[in-house]
Amino acid sequence: MVYVAQSHSHLIHDANPDWQAWLTSIAEGRREEELVLLHRSLAFAEAFYAGKSVAGGVGLMQHTLGTAAIVASMHLDHEAIAAAVLHAVPDCDATGLARIVEAFGPAVAQLVDGVARMGQIREYPTADDASAGKGEQMEGLRKMLLAMVEDIRVVLIKLAKRTQTMRALVLVDEKTRHDMARETQDIFAPLASRLGVWQIKWELEDLSFRYLEPELYKKIAQLLDERRVDRERYIQEVLSQLKDELARNGVHAEVNGRPKHIYSIYRKMKRKKVDFSEVYDVRAVRVLVEDLKDCYTALGVVHSIWQPIPGEFDDYIAHPKGNFYRSLHTAVIGPEDKALEVQIRTDEMHQHAEMGVAAHWRYKEGGKQDARFGKKIAWLRQILEWKEDIHDAGDLMERFKTELFHDTVYVLTPQGKVVSLTAEATPLDFAYHIHTDLGHRCRGAKVDGNIMPLNHRLQNGQRVEILAAKEGGPSRDWLNPVLGYIKSPRARAKIRHWFKYQHYQEDAGRGREMLEREAHRLGVELPPLDKLARTFSFTRPEDFLAALGRGNVTLRQIAVLLREPGEVRGPSTAPQRAAAPRHSGG
Template identity: 55%
Template sequence: MQQAENLRKMFLAIGDDVRVVLIKLADRLHNMRTLNSLPEHKRQRIARETLDIFAPLANRLGIYSIKWELEDLAFKYLYPRQYESIARKLAASRERMDREIAKIAAELKAALDEANIEAELVWRSKHLYSIYRKMQRKEVDISQIYDVKALRVIVNTVQDCYTTLGVVHSKWRPIPGEFDDYIAAPKDNGYQSLHTAVIDSKGQQFEVQIRTHEMHHQAELGIAAHWRYKDGTKPDMALHQKIIAMRQAIQSQDEDSDASEFVDAIKTDIIEEKIYVFTPKGDVLELPLGSTPIDFAYHVHTEVGHKCRGAKVNGVLVSLSYQLKNGDKVEIITAKRGGPSRDWLNENLGFVKSSRARKKIRHWFKRQNFQESVSEGRAMLDRELKRLHITDVKLEDLAEACGYQKTEAFLAALGYKDISLQQFIRKTIALSNTARQMREKPSLAPTALPSP
């Protein structure tokens, strides 16, 4: 619980100054590099936290050099047997793979020279945790992962990227369904590159990534590659908008909620992977991976969510628990009246992914019985004032301090927990202290003048 509270403080600090996250990621990387000196139970806890929160956070900010190392180090401690197996197989074939990829690079370099394209060619092995995830996802052995080895081509301009892609596809046969254009459609963390997988005359499969030098710098350092200090340099407006979006997302979370709930909401709404779907009018919405039509409806508008009764995806009727995919066009079918179903809050049924939608559904149910909530709020108020031995705070003043003009609305908010107990206690104690200080303030009665 204390660790969840520490993470909440970190995320709130990021909301104030995004540079905090760079320091935290560097600190976590140092901790992971020296993790072997800690007891086993601490190694497991820190590694799990790293894999669940810090590595995805580095990915969200596009800092791949930190993300990959954090993932591999966490993988080593959490799944030592699988880590050793993959590392051993890679080590056994590394010399052969390096020889093969060097030959392929030489062939491509000659072809690019003929096309008058200046290029830098480097190659790398896929990171261990990335290989493991792909093996799990595709249910295959490492021998069937085609992009264990990848050739990276770094060129001068965007035009050179597409020309290079043409050279690659004319030299080797592209594998259907294995091309991604992240230049035309960058990832949400700013990553840009062309990815293609090809097969040579001997049946060997390998991946080619094509990018400019600027894209390569961005891919390695992410947000850190574009940071602008107050030195008069022109800010990167795209980066600035991303920072604003992250701050707003963090600050929109309920600071007074349970620390674990707060961290879970941050993971779902900010850190985890996103999908991009279309409204009927063609607008693009960003949603957490695994979102459903109900998440989409609440993202469009609270009332659309409340009145959602069905959905069409790409023109076809789907269930409300259907998991949306990138590029889906979503249309919500609404009723004229009514509200959400309590089943939507059942996590086992999979109707809702985002904390944003879950929060709005809960809020709707809390407001349904206003008078009952007022009574519950009044009982809670009396109980806490008695427990705190506070008798000098007026109900009207307390309601105003919590942002409510009417006392009934304030009591109802207490009743359905829109105001947390911690927030209520803070405001009550502050008002009581103010009242006491006013009472103890010495009177400034005028002093009688001596008679002449």
């Protein structure tokens, strides 16, 4: 089968003139039947998009073509590109999704539907900057978004859509611009970082920063005093010189680099509390070598080419960071007398940094480490790295469909806070997660505004509201596994605990009566209750009396102590742990 773009020239020539440049840009390496599908998706979408525009007045067709071009640049398959073209159809017509199924099949339609469901993020209120727990809330939203989709291509299409929107954000009003930029910085740029889609991540961060902190953005851009193209040219020259010198010294290495982006420069200045002049990795390159000794050989080569900057060498190989990150970092005066950072590590160290416990996003964000979630992200990154090596579309689709996040369900409180629960959790599990007392008083639940039974299985992204009585307790039916009211062991334990102690006051009263009768029978004076309680290892007298009333502490133990008052002096006598038969006294 022919894969060169020239074989598709008749398809491009016959296309709408407005589409020809776009089809040409994505045609290389695609089979004819794939381009036929993309051509059909354009014609299908145009019927819905004609005369419509997005915020800022950009034509809807132009917006979706831009989104699809970004998807193509990520080397995704033709189905993902077609879904990017068609993603706005359901917004234009209530029957749009059904018509996509009919015209393009379920695979493309599922991608379009997934993008629409991810769009629900706009409805989720987020925490203010000053509010406590904002980072935890944002992390919950990111996890929920990943869990809401069964195909990771949906997330990539959504990231492409957001990138295209951000490029045109200058055309919208200031409030919309600020809100979109904040949401992008909080949710979508970190998602791109997690998945290792670096080019998207950098662009989203820079664009968000530009609209959120316009003066700071301009100041740093001016301090750079270079256009991005010039910075990229500089890095390419550095790479060429460094590769030649390493090869001349017998070091087999992979050398790559990128100019530091404006937002990452700002983050470093803020994190280290330094001025721009002290940020030495505005331009940075990374050297990957085969073994440990080559790391130090490569370091010697770097220092022989360019003058090291004093105090800017860190040996994280000899002294790893707390998260086991290992690498050599040095800063030098590079070509044109410009500061340059060089990172040197082995391939194994690099894999550990990118995929292991020292994952790039954890280091950069400085958030809590979730090892289980980190492993899932590492797997998704591997899938994304393999996509260029997998030529079978069916195999690729199956690899992209993931069950990784199906052990947890993410739902929302009425206030928009994300709550993570065990998969197949119910509204009762949700209630007990929020507060034990709310679980005990739960009598009903609304899910997305609809009354649902308490054994309803919750789905990702649903909003849950608990209907509770002013007082009351749980039902014993909730503990019946056949009825399916409870999935969480924690909630089940709370219910059992309630039944175990629901007669606490009654038991304590009974224990007091038993104690007084026993003292009267023996003809002795009762010692202070707090001392008696401590003798049996209870901190509260009421707990001791309740244990006596339930039979956990026996009258025989009490009689021994009361006959020998000197024994009531400390926790020398432990209560029996097994429940003893209750006595009526006397």
